[in-house]
Amino acid sequence: MVYPGGVRALAGVDLEVREGEFLAVLGLSGSGKSTLLRCINRLIDPSEGRVFIFGREVTALRGAELRALRRQVAMIFQQFNLVKRHSVLSNVLSGALGRSKLLPSLALAFPAAERERAVGCLERVGLADRAESRADALSGGQQQRVAIARALMQQPELILADEPVASLDPALRHSVMRHIEALNREEGLTVLCSLHDIDLVARYATRLVALRDGRLVWDGTPAGFDRATFKEIYGEEAEPASGSGMG
Amino acid sequence: MTVPASSARGRAAERASIVAIDWALIAIAWLMVEFLALAFSGRRGPTGMLLTAEQILDLLHYAWALLGGLGLAAAWSALERVLGSSPGRSLTGGVPASEAELPWSQTVRGWFAAVFIELTFFTGWLITELELVTFLTKFGKAADIVRGLAHPSASVLHEGLILLVQTIFLAFMATAFAIPIAFVLAFPSARNLTRGSRLARIGYLVSRTVMNFVRAVEPLVWALIFISWVGIGPFAGVLALWVHSVAALTKLYSEQIESIDPGPMDAITATGASTLQVLRYGVVPQVIPPFLSFTIYRWDINVRMSTIIGFVGGGGIGYILKPRVDLGEWGEVGTLVLLIAATVWVMDILSAKIRERIV
Numbered sequence: 001m002v003y004p005g006g007v008r009a010l011a012g013v014d015l016e017v018r019e020g021e022f023l024a025v026l027g028l029s030g031s032g033k034s035t036l037l038r039c040i041n042r043l044i045d046p047s048e049g050r051v052f053i054f055g056r057e058v059t060a061l062r063g064a065e066l067r068a069l070r071r072q073v074a075m076i077f078q079q080f081n082l083v084k085r086h087s088v089l090s091n092v093l094s095g096a097l098g099r100s101k102l103l104p105s106l107a108l109a110f111p112a113a114e115r116e117r118a119v120g121c122l123e124r125v126g127l128a129d130r131a132e133s134r135a136d137a138l139s140g141g142q143q144q145r146v147a148i149a150r151a152l153m154q155q156p157e158l159i160l161a162d163e164p165v166a167s168l169d170p171a172l173r174h175s176v177m178r179h180i181e182a183l184n185r186e187e188g189l190t191v192l193c194s195l196h197d198i199d200l201v202a203r204y205a206t207r208l209v210a211l212r213d214g215r216l217v218w219d220g221t222p223a224g225f226d227r228a229t230f231k232e233i234y235g236e237e238a239e240p241a242s243g244s245g246m247g
Numbered sequence: 248m249t250v251p252a253s254s255a256r257g258r259a260a261e262r263a264s265i266v267a268i269d270w271a272l273i274a275i276a277w278l279m280v281e282f283l284a285l286a287f288s289g290r291r292g293p294t295g296m297l298l299t300a301e302q303i304l305d306l307l308h309y310a311w312a313l314l315g316g317l318g319l320a321a322a323w324s325a326l327e328r329v330l331g332s333s334p335g336r337s338l339t340g341g342v343p344a345s346e347a348e349l350p351w352s353q354t355v356r357g358w359f360a361a362v363f364i365e366l367t368f369f370t371g372w373l374i375t376e377l378e379l380v381t382f383l384t385k386f387g388k389a390a391d392i393v394r395g396l397a398h399p400s401a402s403v404l405h406e407g408l409i410l411l412v413q414t415i416f417l418a419f420m421a422t423a424f425a426i427p428i429a430f431v432l433a434f435p436s437a438r439n440l441t442r443g444s445r446l447a448r449i450g451y452l453v454s455r456t457v458m459n460f461v462r463a464v465e466p467l468v469w470a471l472i473f474i475s476w477v478g479i480g481p482f483a484g485v486l487a488l489w490v491h492s493v494a495a496l497t498k499l500y501s502e503q504i505e506s507i508d509p510g511p512m513d514a515i516t517a518t519g520a521s522t523l524q525v526l527r528y529g530v531v532p533q534v535i536p537p538f539l540s541f542t543i544y545r546w547d548i549n550v551r552m553s554t555i556i557g558f559v560g561g562g563g564i565g566y567i568l569k570p571r572v573d574l575g576e577w578g579e580v581g582t583l584v585l586l587i588a589a590t591v592w593v594m595d596i597l598s599a600k601i602r603e604r605i606v
Contacts, residue, residue: 041517043513043516043517067519067520067521068519069519070516070517070518070519071518071519073517074517074518075513075514075517077510077513077514079510080510081510081511081513081514082511082514083511083515083528083529083532084511084532084533085532085533085535086528086532094514094515094518094520094528095518096518097515097518097519097520097521097524097528098518098519098520099519100524102521102523102524105524105527106523106524106527147514150514150518154518154519160517
């Protein structure tokens with residue numbers, strides 16, 4: 001993947017993700033984690049290379065086909081990316097946009113069944129009582145839980161989480177990570193989650209890949225990846241980010 | 248992520264643009280020198296009077312200035328080692344750091360700039376026919392206008408108030424009709440939404456170009472066009488302000504769209520939503536408050552403009568102001584000017600208050 005201006009963000013990453021995995025992508029800022037995740041649902045078009053999901057070549061899809069595939073792939077962002085001026089419930093409902101009728105959805109109207117499902121998703125993340133609040137009235141941790149409910153609402157088979165807890169208070173990280181873990185364990189969803197905190201990787205991931213300068217430099221179980229390996233890969237200067245002390 | 252102009256082609260293009268800028272500046276300086284030389288030469292025209300500025304402008308040797316300017320610009324480019332960086336190079340940002348730190352008086356470029364500014368000032372003084380003595384000694388004639396303005400006459404108050412209502416509604420209707428059109432046009436006019444396809448990029452260019460043109464034409468000119476279309480009266484004024492407001496609001500709206508947080512758009516796109524849904528959920532909620540604020544600001548501007556639009560027959564209070572100015576009814580003019588000032592003042596405060604609340 002080469003950005004305009006010649007910045008090569010990813011090079012020669014050959015990665016196969018198995019169904020049901022909780023795959024952590026580790027790397028320093030600028031190592032290509034976000035680019036990798038965004039190439040998968042085509043928020044970024046890779047300049048070369050191919051991405052397959054469920055046997056379909058995502059990189060070859062256009063228009064309605066691409067949108068249909070995106071419905072199966074939910075994304076969670078570092079900055080939550082909620083519609084701040086909309087209610088919490090409306091934000092969760094927006095997860096259903098891909099399968100909604102166009103005109104009612106433009107008027108923010110959804111069928112009763114979808115509304116019930118949205119309330120159910122909010123219950124899963126413990127925020128059903130905040131359904132009518134404006135999204136920006138919630139704390140950071142709560143907003144990320146709303147984003148998780150939105151992802152759940154989408155009824156996806158794959159979750160892409162791009163540094164989901166990096167902008168949260170360390171004390172709240174596990175409360176959000178546990179919800180993502182539940183999607184993996186209870187719903188059987190495959191999770192690709194970029195992280196830079198090796199304690200979180202060890203606690204939640206079933207497999208770990210590490211990126212450096214856009215290249216895949218490590219692939220294995222979290223158990224085999226300790227602080228020494230971290231320093232070996234990222235240099236003596238790099239100090240692995242430490243966990244919250246909770247959990 | 249700018250790519251340095253390392254190729255030979257890039258360097259040639261840079262040098263060409265530097266010489267072009269120098270050429271223009273030197274040719275203008277050359278013409279101003281010739282202008283001042285003629286003005287102070289004491290030469291007289293065919294009627295025996297001293298030459299006017301317009302006559303001098305007519306006499307200047309433009310071709311010589313262009314030719315000489317090009318020669319000097321090329322010479323400067325060739326002798327850069329000796330003369331230091333040219334104005335063109337400094338405007339394109341390519342001045343070497345060692346030179347950029349010198350005080351202006353130690354560079355040729357600095358002296359050129361200083362002389363250029365002096366020349367502009369003196370030439371401008373003559374071209375705009377500034378006459379300080381007249382300004383200071385002939386106040387007498389204006390005094391009765393000021394006296395009249397200071398003694399507003401009540402005879403026109405009734406008619407003035409009625410036309411003031413018309414003025415405010417004229418501005419309101421022009422703004423209201425402009426909102427939906429500008430709202431729709433703002434999306435294809437926003438750079439960040441039109442990178443996707445070739446069609447979108449063409450739409451962007453067309454919309455931006457048309458809107459820039461429409462905005463460049465003054466509302467008074469639009470009023471003249473619409474007066475010959477729908478006749479004299481407030482409707483022509485509404486149309487004139489409407490056209491101008493559409494262009495102005497489209498620009499303000501689209502710039503607001505360009506500055507949104509792209510995060511929510513990404514999030515909605517990732518759900519598999521269609522383009523319209525992404526705009527509705529990812530863009531619109533972010534721009535509604537600033538759009539409201541711009542719209543009220545525009546209404547404020549339109550009230551101000553609609554007081555003038557009547558001068559050419561576009562309705563509103565200006566319509567009765569013009570004949571009174573022509574007849575020298577300064578007392579009545581004073582009343583109308585006070586009414587306009589009061590309205591503009593109130594609108595100003597109101598719009599500021601409302602916009603404060605929204606954003």
